[in-house]
Amino acid sequence: MKLIDGYTEEMRESIKKVEKTRADRMKRSFAAMSMEERQDVLDKYHPDYKKERKRAVQIGPNKGEIAPHEVVDLLEAYPLITEKDIDLNKIDYDVDLLIIGGGGAGTVAALWANDNGIPAENILMVTKLRHGDANSMMAQGGIQAADTPEDSPARHYLDVIGGGHFANKPDLVEALVKDAPSILKWHEELGVQYDKDENGNYIERPGGGTSRFRLHSAKDYTGMEIMRVIRDEFRNRNIPVAEFSPAVELLKDDSGNVAGAVLFNMETEQYYVVRAKATVLATGGFGRLHIQGFPTTNHYGATADGLVMAYRAGAKLRDLDTVQYHPTGAAYPEQIVGLLITEKVRGMGAQPVNKDGELFVFPMEPRDVEAASFIRECANGKCVETPTGMHGIWLDSPMIEEIEGEGAIRRNLDAMYRMYKRFGIDMTKDPILVYPTLHYQNGGVEIDENALTTIPGLFAGGEVEGGVHGKNRLMGNSLLDYNVFGRRAGISAAQWASKNSKPGKLTLSHVSSFTAELEKAGIARERVSPMLLPDYRGENVIARMLDIL
Amino acid sequence: MAEESKMITVYIMGKAYKVPFGLTIMKAMEYAGYRFIRGSGCRAGFCGACATVYRNKGEYKLRTALACQTTVEDGMYLAQLPFVPSNRKEYDIEEMDPKKNVLSEYYPEINRCVSCNTCTKACPQELDVMDYIQASIRGDYKLVSSLSFDCIQCGLCVVRCPAEITHYHVAQLARRLYGKYLSPVPQHLIDRLKEIEEGKFDSEIEELKNMDRKTLESEYVARDIQKIPRGEVNGE
Numbered sequence: 001m002k003l004i005d006g007y008t009e010e011m012r013e014s015i016k017k018v019e020k021t022r023a024d025r026m027k028r029s030f031a032a033m034s035m036e037e038r039q040d041v042l043d044k045y046h047p048d049y050k051k052e053r054k055r056a057v058q059i060g061p062n063k064g065e066i067a068p069h070e071v072v073d074l075l076e077a078y079p080l081i082t083e084k085d086i087d088l089n090k091i092d093y094d095v096d097l098l099i100i101g102g103g104g105a106g107t108v109a110a111l112w113a114n115d116n117g118i119p120a121e122n123i124l125m126v127t128k129l130r131h132g133d134a135n136s137m138m139a140q141g142g143i144q145a146a147d148t149p150e151d152s153p154a155r156h157y158l159d160v161i162g163g164g165h166f167a168n169k170p171d172l173v174e175a176l177v178k179d180a181p182s183i184l185k186w187h188e189e190l191g192v193q194y195d196k197d198e199n200g201n202y203i204e205r206p207g208g209g210t211s212r213f214r215l216h217s218a219k220d221y222t223g224m225e226i227m228r229v230i231r232d233e234f235r236n237r238n239i240p241v242a243e244f245s246p247a248v249e250l251l252k253d254d255s256g257n258v259a260g261a262v263l264f265n266m267e268t269e270q271y272y273v274v275r276a277k278a279t280v281l282a283t284g285g286f287g288r289l290h291i292q293g294f295p296t297t298n299h300y301g302a303t304a305d306g307l308v309m310a311y312r313a314g315a316k317l318r319d320l321d322t323v324q325y326h327p328t329g330a331a332y333p334e335q336i337v338g339l340l341i342t343e344k345v346r347g348m349g350a351q352p353v354n355k356d357g358e359l360f361v362f363p364m365e366p367r368d369v370e371a372a373s374f375i376r377e378c379a380n381g382k383c384v385e386t387p388t389g390m391h392g393i394w395l396d397s398p399m400i401e402e403i404e405g406e407g408a409i410r411r412n413l414d415a416m417y418r419m420y421k422r423f424g425i426d427m428t429k430d431p432i433l434v435y436p437t438l439h440y441q442n443g444g445v446e447i448d449e450n451a452l453t454t455i456p457g458l459f460a461g462g463e464v465e466g467g468v469h470g471k472n473r474l475m476g477n478s479l480l481d482y483n484v485f486g487r488r489a490g491i492s493a494a495q496w497a498s499k500n501s502k503p504g505k506l507t508l509s510h511v512s513s514f515t516a517e518l519e520k521a522g523i524a525r526e527r528v529s530p531m532l533l534p535d536y537r538g539e540n541v542i543a544r545m546l547d548i549l
Numbered sequence: 550m551a552e553e554s555k556m557i558t559v560y561i562m563g564k565a566y567k568v569p570f571g572l573t574i575m576k577a578m579e580y581a582g583y584r585f586i587r588g589s590g591c592r593a594g595f596c597g598a599c600a601t602v603y604r605n606k607g608e609y610k611l612r613t614a615l616a617c618q619t620t621v622e623d624g625m626y627l628a629q630l631p632f633v634p635s636n637r638k639e640y641d642i643e644e645m646d647p648k649k650n651v652l653s654e655y656y657p658e659i660n661r662c663v664s665c666n667t668c669t670k671a672c673p674q675e676l677d678v679m680d681y682i683q684a685s686i687r688g689d690y691k692l693v694s695s696l697s698f699d700c701i702q703c704g705l706c707v708v709r710c711p712a713e714i715t716h717y718h719v720a721q722l723a724r725r726l727y728g729k730y731l732s733p734v735p736q737h738l739i740d741r742l743k744e745i746e747e748g749k750f751d752s753e754i755e756e757l758k759n760m761d762r763k764t765l766e767s768e769y770v771a772r773d774i775q776k777i778p779r780g781e782v783n784g785e
Contacts, residue, residue: 034770129589130596154754157757181738190728335571537579
C-alpha cells in the first residue's frame with residue numbers, strides 16, 4: 001500500500017477537497033443546534049439511544065434500572081473470592097484510611113486526608129497498576145473553573161446541568177462549580193504550571209457546551225502535569241502505597257459499615273486483608289469494557305472494578321445508562337485507533353469536515369451531540385474510509401496554524417503533534433481523521449456533596465462516582481471532578497475516621513448474600529468479576545492455552 | 550482487512566514470534582500471547598509504563614521506545630523496563646528557597662554531567678534532556694521547565710546515563726519550584742475566590758438549584774454564548 005506523507009492516494013484526493021474549502025470555511029461557522037435538533041440527532045444516531053444494547057439489572061440496589069450489557073454483565077457476575085477463601089482473622093494492614101485507586105481522585109483524597117489530621121502512616125493507597133496509571137494522567141485539554149470577570153460559577157452551573165440533560169444532582173454540581181477556583185489555587189500552591197499569557201493571566205479556551213472560555217490547560221498535557229505534581233507531593237509525604245495490588249472485594253463490619261478490603265497481589269497471587277475505619281473508592285471508570293465494541297481512550301485498568309465491589313456491598317449506582325463517546329478519537333492510522341484527540345483541537349479552531357471538505361456541524365456542541373453528528377455524517381456516506389475499513393471525519397488541524405500563527409500546534413498541542421509524527425503524519429500540514437471513541441463513565445456510585453456513598457464508611461471520588469455530570473459530561477469537568485470530589489472524599493473520610501473507633505468484626509457476608517441473590521435469579525455461573533485487566537492476547541494463543549502452572 | 554496481513558518476526562526477550570506487520574510493539578506482544586501486568590499503562594504515550602529497549606537484528610546499537618507508540622519492525626529484539634529504581638529526594642515544597650540553586654543542592658550529581666547526550670538520544674519524547682540538565686546546573690528553573698515539560702517520566706534517560714543522574718526527578722523539582730514561586734497566581738483568580746468566600750454567587754446558584762425543569766431549560770437555552778473569535782457567519 002503506497003502512502004504519501006502518511007495517507008493513501010484515496011485519502012489524499014479527499015484532503016485536496018478539504019484544502020480547497022479551507023479559505024472559505026475560515027470565515028464561517030455553523031449554527032449551533034436547537035434543543036429539538038440536538039434531541040433528534042441523539043435519538044437517531046447516538047449509541048446510547050440504541051435500546052437493544054442495554055438491559056435491566058436483575059438484582060441489587062438498582063434492580064430494574066437500565067445499563068449497557070457490558071456493565072450489567074459485570075454487575076451480574078459471580079465474585080472472584082468467597083468467604084471461605086479468606087481468613088479475616090489475620091489483618092495485614094490496619095489503617096485509619098484505605099484509598100482504593102492510585103489515580104487523580106485517590107491521590108487528592110490522600111493529600112487532603114493527611115492535611116486533615118490523618119498521619120501518613122495511617123493511610124494506605126492500593127492500586128491495580130502503578131501509582132498514576134490512570135485516565136487522570138491522560139487528560140489533555142484542560143480543567144474548567146469560572147474565574148474570569150465575564151464568567152461566574154452560576155453560569156458554569158447552568159452549562160454543566162444543561163450539558164448533562166438536567167439529570168445531574170444539583171448539590172454535586174454546586175460543589176463542582178463553587179470549588180473549582182479553589183482547586184486551581186491549590187494547584188498553584190503545589191507548583192502545577194498552567195498556560196499563562198504575557199501578563200500572567202490564564203489562557204482560557206472554549207469547550208463543547210461551555211458558554212464562556214474557562215478551560216485552563218497545560219499545553220495538551222494538562223492531566224499529566226496535575227497528576228505528576230500531586231503524585232510528587234504524595235511521595236514527599238511518605239504515604240504508603242501498594243501497587244499491583246487491587247482490591248477485589250470490600251469488607252464490612254458487623255454494624256454494616258464498610259471496613260476495608262481484600263487485596264490481591266497480581267504478581268505473587270497472594271491476598272491481603274486491610275482493615276480501615278474509612279474507605280475511599282477512587283477506581284475510575286469502565287472504558288476498557290469496550291461498550292458496543294467501541295475502541296477507547298482509556299488506560300489499561302479502566303474495568304469498572306469499583307462499581308462491582310460497591311454494588312455487592314449494597315451501594316446505589318446512578319446514571320449508568322449513558323456512556324460518553326468522545327467525538328474525536330483517532331480513526332487512522334491503525335496503530336492509534338481510538339486514542340484521544342483532545343477537544344482543544346476544535347477549541348483552537350480546527351473544524352470537523354466530511355470527505356468532500358464540507359463543514360456539517362457546529363464544532364463545539366456538547367460531546368454527545370457532536371459525536372452523534374459525526375455518526376450521522378458517516379451514515380449518510382460522507383465519511384472517509386481507511387484501508388482497514390474504519391470510518392472517519394476530517395479534523396482540519398492546519399486551520400489552527402492559520403488562525404493562531406505558525407507554531408501554534410507545537411506550542412499548544414505537542415502531544416498530538418508528537419503522536420501523529422510517530423506514525424508519519426504532520427498535523428500542522430494535513431488534517432487528521434477522527435471518529436467517536438469510548439471515553440467516560442458519566443454515571444457511577446451515588447454520592448452526596450460530602451462524597452459519602454449510600455453505605456456508611458464508604459466515600460467515592462472521581463470517575464467511579466455518579467451524579468455530577470448527569471447524562472453527559474462536559475469537557476474539562478473530569479479533572480475538576482476528581483479534584484473537587486477527591487478532596488471532599490479525603491476530608492470526609494478523615495473526619496469519619498477521627499470520630500469512629502476501629503471497625504468491629506470483619507465480614508464478607510455481603511458477598512455471600514449477593515451470590516445467593518445471583519443464584520436465586522437464575523443467573524448462570526459463566527462470568528466472574530471484577531475484571532481487573534482486559535485480555536488482548538491473540539486468539540490463536542488463547543485457543544491453545546493450558547492452565548498447568 | 551481483505552488481504553492476508555504480512556507477518557514479521559520479532560524476538561520478545563530473545564524468543565522469536567511471528568506477528569502481523571503494522572501493530573505497535575505492545576499489541577504485537579499481546580498478539581504473541583503476553584498479558585501485561587507491568588509494562589502497560591495508558592497505552593497512549595502519556596504514562597511511561599511501557600519503556601522499551603530494543604535492538605534491530607544486525608545492528609549493535611541499543612534503541613529506546615514506548616511500546617504503545619512504536620510500530621513493530623521485522624527483526625526487533627525487545628525487552629521492557631518493568632521499574633526504574635531511581636533516586637528521588639524528599640523535600641518540603643513550602644520550605645524551599647528558589648533564589649538558591651536547589652537542584653544542585655538536592656541532586657549534586659547533575660554536576661557530573663559529561664555532556665555525552667546519551668539521555669537526549671534515549672528520550673522517547675525527543676526532549677533535549679542534556680540541555681535541561683545543563684540548565685539545571687545553572688539553576689535556570691524556567692528553561693528546565695520548558696525543556697522538560699513534555700516528560701512522561703519513563704526513566705529511559707536514567708538507565709542510560711553514565712553520570713547516574715536522575716533527570717526526570719530533577720526536572721519535576723524544577724517545574725514545581727517554577728510553578729509555585731516564579732509564576733504568580735493570576736489576580737482574577739484571587740478576586741474570584743474572594744467573591745465566592747463572600748457568597749456573591751450563592752443566591753443565584755440556589756435559585757438555579759430550585760428551578761423547575763422547564764424554567765431551567767429555558768434559562769439554559771437563553772444563556773448567551775461567548776463567540777469563538779472567528780467564523781462569525783453562520784453556515785446556513
